[in-house]
Amino acid sequence: MNYNYSKDSFMYNAEKISDIFLGVNNLPALQKSIKDEVYIIGHGYDERPDLLAHSIYGKSSVWWVFALRNPDIIQDPIRDFKAGTEIILPAVESVQKLIGG
Numbered sequence: 001m002n003y004n005y006s007k008d009s010f011m012y013n014a015e016k017i018s019d020i021f022l023g024v025n026n027l028p029a030l031q032k033s034i035k036d037e038v039y040i041i042g043h044g045y046d047e048r049p050d051l052l053a054h055s056i057y058g059k060s061s062v063w064w065v066f067a068l069r070n071p072d073i074i075q076d077p078i079r080d081f082k083a084g085t086e087i088i089l090p091a092v093e094s095v096q097k098l099i100g101g
Contacts, residue, residue: 040085047082049063049081062099
């Protein structure tokens with residue numbers, strides 16, 4: 001099996017040891033921006049970063065950028081994505097640049 005991840009996958013930079021195994025994932029850097037925004041996760045997005053990613057960035061597949069931008073708050077990208085939690089939303093331009101869009 002050959003793994004070909006799209007640029008909007010957090011697995012895109014993972015080292016490929018063989019056609020079967022992936023190595024350690026090297027997460028991309030997400031630069032801070034003056035356009036980043038403070039956001040309090042609403043009840044409709046409780047444990048659903050994919051829905052918020054779709055709402056903001058137009059792609060549910062970039063759900064992982066919230067954990068990447070908020071590593072001290074979101075260690076488990078699903079379970080820690082709780083209503084009432086204050087996070088920093090990466091700027092749309094930053095996410096587009098990161099995934100090559």
